Amino acid sequence: MGGGFAGIEVFAELRSFASALVGAYDTISFDDTRFHLIEAMGRIMPEVSLPTSHWVLKNLDKRGATVHLDTQLASAVDGKIELSTGQTFESDLIIWTAGVMANPVVRGTDLPLEERGRLRTQADLRLVDENGEVVPDAWAAGDVAAVPDLSGGGVGGYCVPNAQHAVRQGKRLAKNLVGVIRGDAPVDYFHKNLGAVAGLGLYVGVYQYRKLAITGFIAWVMHRGYHGFAMPMWERKARVFGNWIINFLFRRDLVGIPARDVPREAFEEFAARPKG
Ligand SMILES: Cc1cc2nc3c(=O)[nH]c(=O)nc-3n(C[C@H](O)[C@H](O)[C@H](O)COP(=O)(O)OP(=O)(O)OC[C@H]3O[C@@H](n4cnc5c(N)ncnc54)[C@H](O)[C@@H]3O)c2cc1C
Missing domain, CATH: 3.50.50.60 (FAD/NAD(P)-binding domain)
Structure with a gap:
């Protein structure tokens, strides 16, 4: 929960992932899923302009996600979510993305x-x-x-x-x-930002440079292209682009979270010799 850039990207990507899941399993319908984004500030994505952030809010709303602005998470005991506004609802999954901090390991140094x-x-x-x-x-x-x-x-x-x-x-x-x-003086780090770009799940993105805003599919292509090329090393780039192409052609490779927690369970169940 939390409305920073990374938070929104994770949230929108999960929303997109749920659509993929619903498409892959007949037993789940989209009405079985709910998405709530809790944001303490009065807006999301401070890295883009206010009108662009409003576009993102509308887009998330169209895709069935509920965004709570000016709201904090008060409690999340036993999957029961309580908000500072008094609203409560149940949740199976909580993603916490509020804030970036320096790795605490440095506090243990001098x-x-x-x-x-x-x-x-x-x-x-x-x-x-x-x-x-x-x-x-x-x-x-x-x-x-x-x-x-x-x-x-x-x-x-x-x-x-x-x-x-x-x-x-x-x-x-x-x-x-x-x-x-070699005895030379170190050079100062200098980088001028050429804008902010974010993916908001499959085929939706935003790009902002000063007053210029691009939203939707073109921004999503820019986001994928930029992040792919920004990936260090050609070997890594090839893996990332290759995976995107494979996912596009054959759909995402879905694995249930329980199977990730107990990876041997299915193996043990099906590979065990019949007893007796
Ligand atoms: C969900 C998410 C989305 C993001 N999206 C974007 C984006 O779209 N664009 C963008 O520019 N940035 C994005 N960021 C931010 C970006 O990932 C970070 O700014 C970047 O990774 C920082 O790089 P770093 O090398 O400083 O730290 P890290 O990438 O965090 O690397 C630090 C490494 O140190 C290791 N480490 C920690 N403690 C120890 C220890 N005691 N001993 C040895 N190793 C240790 C860690 O395991 C880690 O591998 C995103 C971040 C998140 C979480």
Whole structure:
């Protein structure tokens, strides 16, 4: 639950997955499924403009999902959901996607942390203490690092925790390390965002760059294309694109969650020698 980018993507993808499931099994109808998105803020997807987020809300509504804005999850005991508005309903599955935090492992170190628990990092990806002094031989990149966003677009002045920054920072860090070993000064990390793109389940997406918004199928193709090509290494890209093509041709490979929890059960039931 939660309306950030990743949260909405997971939610919309699950909604899409349910449609695939309903299509694959005669015994389930779409009326057997319910989707509720609980969002504490008054809007979803702060990364896109307000009108684009309204388009997403309408689209989710059309696809049978209920979005509760300005609402918090108060309790989820024994599958009974209670909301801050007083509404209650039953749920078999709860997905919690509220907020990204730095990996807590860094709290167990003596490395300098900022208020949100991320490593205090300067733009060249070296760690700095509270006085701005460089910590020798200590570097950081990705979600765990508070890296200043020199493009001026970052929330609170820092790079947002996403893969676009993490992958680029990783490359910058490697180059800086090699440079320092060779006696060169490290170079500052700089990346200017070219917009936000998200998939909202099969064939639906949104893209936003400043005032330009693209919604629907074209945005979904952009989302798939961008994420596929952003995947590091050609071997990985081939696996991802290959899987998408296979899923398109033969439908998704569905596996029940119980079968995942007890993978030997079906094997033991059907492969056991008849007793007696
Ligand atoms: C559902 C979801 C959707 C997302 N969608 C997008 C998107 O569309 N676009 C986008 O740009 N970003 C997206 N993100 C964010 C993106 O995944 C992260 O920003 C990115 O993965 C950060 O990379 P990282 O290398 O810093 O951290 P991670 O990818 O989290 O890698 C950290 C690694 O460290 C390992 N680790 C942790 N503790 C230890 C330890 N003690 N010892 C050794 N290893 C350890 C972990 O297992 C993990 O493999 C999404 C995130 C989520 C959860």
